[in-house]
Amino acid sequence: MSIVEALCDFVQVIFVICYHYVLAFVRVFFPPTRKSIKGEIALVTGAGHGIGRELALEISKLGATVVVWDINKENNEKTASEINKSGGKAYAYTCDITSSVKVTEVANKVRSDVGDITLLINNAGVANCGPFLDLTEADIRRTMEVNLLSHFWMIKEFLPSMIKNQHGHILNVISMAAFTGANLLTDYCASKHGAYGLFQSLQAELRKDGHHNIKMTALCPMFVDTGLLKNFTLKHGKVLTPNQVALAGIDGMLRDYELVSVPCWIARLTLYLTGILPRKAGQFLTKKTGINIESQYKKHN
Numbered sequence: 001m002s003i004v005e006a007l008c009d010f011v012q013v014i015f016v017i018c019y020h021y022v023l024a025f026v027r028v029f030f031p032p033t034r035k036s037i038k039g040e041i042a043l044v045t046g047a048g049h050g051i052g053r054e055l056a057l058e059i060s061k062l063g064a065t066v067v068v069w070d071i072n073k074e075n076n077e078k079t080a081s082e083i084n085k086s087g088g089k090a091y092a093y094t095c096d097i098t099s100s101v102k103v104t105e106v107a108n109k110v111r112s113d114v115g116d117i118t119l120l121i122n123n124a125g126v127a128n129c130g131p132f133l134d135l136t137e138a139d140i141r142r143t144m145e146v147n148l149l150s151h152f153w154m155i156k157e158f159l160p161s162m163i164k165n166q167h168g169h170i171l172n173v174i175s176m177a178a179f180t181g182a183n184l185l186t187d188y189c190a191s192k193h194g195a196y197g198l199f200q201s202l203q204a205e206l207r208k209d210g211h212h213n214i215k216m217t218a219l220c221p222m223f224v225d226t227g228l229l230k231n232f233t234l235k236h237g238k239v240l241t242p243n244q245v246a247l248a249g250i251d252g253m254l255r256d257y258e259l260v261s262v263p264c265w266i267a268r269l270t271l272y273l274t275g276i277l278p279r280k281a282g283q284f285l286t287k288k289t290g291i292n293i294e295s296q297y298k299k300h301n
Helices: 003-029 050-061 073-085 100-113 137-165 186-208 242-254 264-276 279-289
Strands: 041-045 065-070 090-094 119-122 168-173 214-221 232-234 259-262 291-293
Touching (some): 041 050, 050 073, 050 242, 119 137
Parallel strands (some): 168 214
16 A cells, blocks of 8 residues: 555545544434334343333334243233233243244244334343352353343344345344443453444444345443342432333434433443543543442352
């Protein structure tokens, strides 16, 4: 590559960076129009409680048919029943999403009973919240299987029909833990780092292959009152409710945003600053703006 070509590439990169900064600023005041999902078929994992339940309820209000999956049969059916009683349409399926075989079995039932999934929401998650050396192999494997590997199995199952129809949206509920590390959350943070890596890589692959009508959104909230973490104190701000996170995620999906952080300005500011500050300064900032977590892990005998 000649010096002239290198200089042209540099100028082009600077121009694109400046353009997208201006575009991001304009979108703060003039966000993209929300698309309609009326008549779509949405699948939500972990729909029996927390964020997943709220996502299912709110999406049904927008006219989509909702397919709810959870390993907890009773809670999952309660979510579906609530949707149906309120005038929506929901179908409940019990599934262990850590098993690719089970995912395929239940997915085939869904396609037969309901149709092709056009909105896939990977929400299910677990957390151990304990010292690294106390975590068992089973603990670590389950965290990775639920928080990361299940995304692979779900997307591999439902992406082909989206590609065939050139229509679809995948919303992955990840976490701000994807961008940092946290005391007592080694396996959780590692799984979320992986989930965000999958999101970015698949998004790049879809773009490269020309599947521009298949959208992806990563929902990355800070701390949410879902019951996963019980013993913690927040230094700044307030703990989010599952409904707040669900509404933010749905709004971002409807506007085709690629990344939705909640609460927006606090999460984004922390993320940007820790990315440009010296490492020690970034660690200090994370400590000052973070939370104090106490172990809730019950050590196995």
